[in-house]
Amino acid sequence: MAAKTDYSSMSIADLQALSDEVSAALEAKKDERRQELLKELEALGGSPKSATRRTADEGTGTTRPKPGAKYRSKKSPDVTWTGRGALPNWLKAEMEETGETDKEAFRIAA
Structure with missing residues (x-):
């Protein structure tokens, strides 16, 4: 190991230049080790494709559709709620104004 x-x-x-040198050296060591491991994997019969990790940009390839609205405002029909999470303020306010005690009065007919 080098002297302190x-x-x-x-x-x-100077510190930035040293940091850049160290970063480049670390990347070179990582790449070198990655190549060694890939050679070992191939020698064992594995494929490099199965050993690589997906990046965050690649994702999993599947997405869920957005949930549909289940409840609609009686005052403003364009204001809706999926029924997930906390009761929205607009629904609380309308329930108080209309005297409704159950959110099901605002359910969208299927």
């Missing part, structure tokens, strides 16, 4: 360096006496530019 006094980083506090280095300029910001």
